[in-house]
Amino acid sequence: MVSFKKIITSVTIGAVLICQHGAAQTNAPTIDTKAAAATAVVYKPSAYSGVTSVNYIRTWEPRQPYIFESDVISSSRLVTQVGHSSQYADGLGRPLQMVNWQSSPGQKDLITPSVYDPFGRETYKFIPYTATGIDGFLKTDPFGDQSTFYGTTYQTQQSAYTNEAIYYRKTVFEASPLNRISKSFAPGNNWAGTEGGAVERAVNTQYLLNAVSDSVRIWAITNNALTYNGGDASTNIPVSGNLYRAGQLYKSVTIDEHGNSVVEYKDNEKHVVLKKVQLAATPGSAHIGWLCTYYVYDDFGNLRFVIPPKAVQAMLVNGIWDLTAGNNVIIAELCFRYEYDGRRRMIAKKVPGAGWVYMIYDKRDRLVFTQDANMG
Template sequence: MTYNGNFYDNIKIEVIGYNPCAEVYPSSSDGTHIGIGAVALMANAAPTGFGYKWYSTNRTTQVGTSKNFTTPRLTTTTTYYLAYVHNVSGCITEKIPIKAKILDHNFVKKFTARKAGLTESIIQNASPSDSYKETTYYDGLGRPMQNVKRQASVNGKDLITPIAYDPFGRKAKEYLPYFETTGIQDGSFRSNALATQTDRSIAIYGDVFAYSEKAFEPSPLNRLEKQTAPGEAWKMGSGHEIKFARRTNDNNPEGINDQVRLFRVNAEGLPFSEGIYSPGELWVEISDDEDDNRTLTYTDKQGKIILKKQQETADKESQGPVGWLSTYYVYDYFDKLRVVIPPQASKILSEIGWDQSVNSDLANAQYFLYRYDARKRLIKKKVPAKQASHMVYDQQDRLVGFQDGNLAAKPSMNWLFTKYDGLGRIIRTGFTTDKRNREELQAYLDTQSGNNARTTANTAHTRSESDISSVKYDGYKVYLPAKVSDCEQDSG
């Protein structure tokens, strides 16, 4: 084609522009301040080549150009906007709202990662599928007043648990959590949580009694008289409360002796009866469950449980041993638990005579027996119809060797050993062959000044057939096997 005798070409050229801000999205956590004051906001790190722009509530007035922005003095929660700006082209990303929250409650936030490899900032700002976010708000006395789990319900709503106190500072009611159907789900404090929980309880639980309740006795001791579970069927006054009462032994409306046996421990570690407790020597806690079944717990003046009786076939007002499941707890003069006489053994003794409590055959078949050394460490444990278990310790009172009847009968692997590092952490467990009895092995361990297993950062510990576990911590990589008996601790 010619024009004025000259040739020319008509070529269509399409210019495609590139917007570096199209796929970049700013992010930041909301800022908070307790009471009136300035709020510090901080954006998450922008990609390379981008800067920051902060805008006021009208989204057009620029108020900051750095990663950190401190608001002026605020009296109420205010929304600001954040965008990233490309340093070369000058394009601006989408503006996102960031709240500067003015709170009148202290709070503690707890973040829990749901997958590995997340940084602290990611955990705090990640989606609910990546991290759990929980906030507990406190009143001016430091008491929890509300717990909010952000977007923790199955439909992505906040789970709010209100906490209330009676005029004496007691939690007389404990409410079940609820979720809202509308509103921003950001883990914030709900000022009308109690009223909303009551309104939402029917829709969520199908019951207006979406709380448990406690009734206290009218005294400064704040002891419970009744306690209920959530639900109308279990509410206060339904007859299905857990009821509590207390008295001294033999002080009951019927005037019947409780007949609580007084046991001591003989030289063989077996219980013998010295008669029954005198009236007023024991404190009795009475508990009637939802089905009106009674449990009686007898404690001495030092708070040790002496007897626990659970109603079986007896009338709950009866006091003798018949018709009750009775468990006796027997202590030595150092207040260490030495014998537990379970209900079946108590029943047998009530039939054949309490003077038979020292019968070794009965003890082997029915009793739980415990023995301690001079340092009050448990060294022997015997449970019904089973061989005794033995324990040995290092000089730091850590359990380093254990042997039950099965291990003692084996020609090899006689002891289960445990090794610790210098911080008291378990680093190795396994079996070892050592024919010494408990007394001999403990006597040897008492002479050892070094009680920690030896570690190295260069040599790998290869598990042998006798090893059960080998644990590695930061700071060293491996563990050397002991050069002496595995129940003995290496120096280090």
């Protein structure tokens, strides 16, 4: 092994090439569906002005053996011998532009520019593009070059992208100091281009509090000692007798571009106590029409029990919120269980359909012994 006087970090950029020879394509579309025109105003920042010197971090990746550092960073190296990338930063140390030297399939520079709003947020995230140059240096008009690449060069190669004009992701933040995301648009006319239109195709996030109609169950669990002999099936089983009152939980609703929702409820310690994924086209406000997963924690915040959707559905069918109903089949076959010692180390776990797995640690908190159900 050869040691350098300095550390040369590396970033690996991989490419996958799939080749077919003599294969016929079936069910291929006979026409290209062009992108619809964007309803949103296209955002394109101006070129950099007054650029004299910019801070950057350059990373080299040797692709063959070298003895000295000077051999690796030599400007005479070909991209097949040594690859390098340069991360340029603005005056505040924020990423300004990433230049991957000759990293495109045609061995051109691959550029990823960044831009920030007055609050320092990356509202627009521009997708990478292939530059015309091969020097690996900062590009002074990356946004104009990107527009030229995707608007002319790329559309010549891919006619289906004709009319595309939006080459960035768009994030809309709520008007508060919390800077929480309220909308997120994917790149393209059919996504970010729909902002402000009659039908917006975005991922929307709502930040609410739970209501009584949500019917979120309160689960309590004990912390009794285990027997470690496989007879712990009925030890530390959660019980639920009450519902959370209105306003006790943080409720976040994420609605994707197709109108499907994912709802999460968190307690005051930010533990997710219930996650609901929309199943029916018109679900109810509680559990009907949702895939519901409950997470049960002890007083120390350790995750002790996970009650998956099938277990929740079984209790709904039984008409009683009791995990032990039906001879403990729900617990044994559908639930995840975890146990901890006084130092919050996991000492036992059980996954659906399997027996207990016990764990023992030494004084340095290292796992030294594991016993599954077949070893009992």
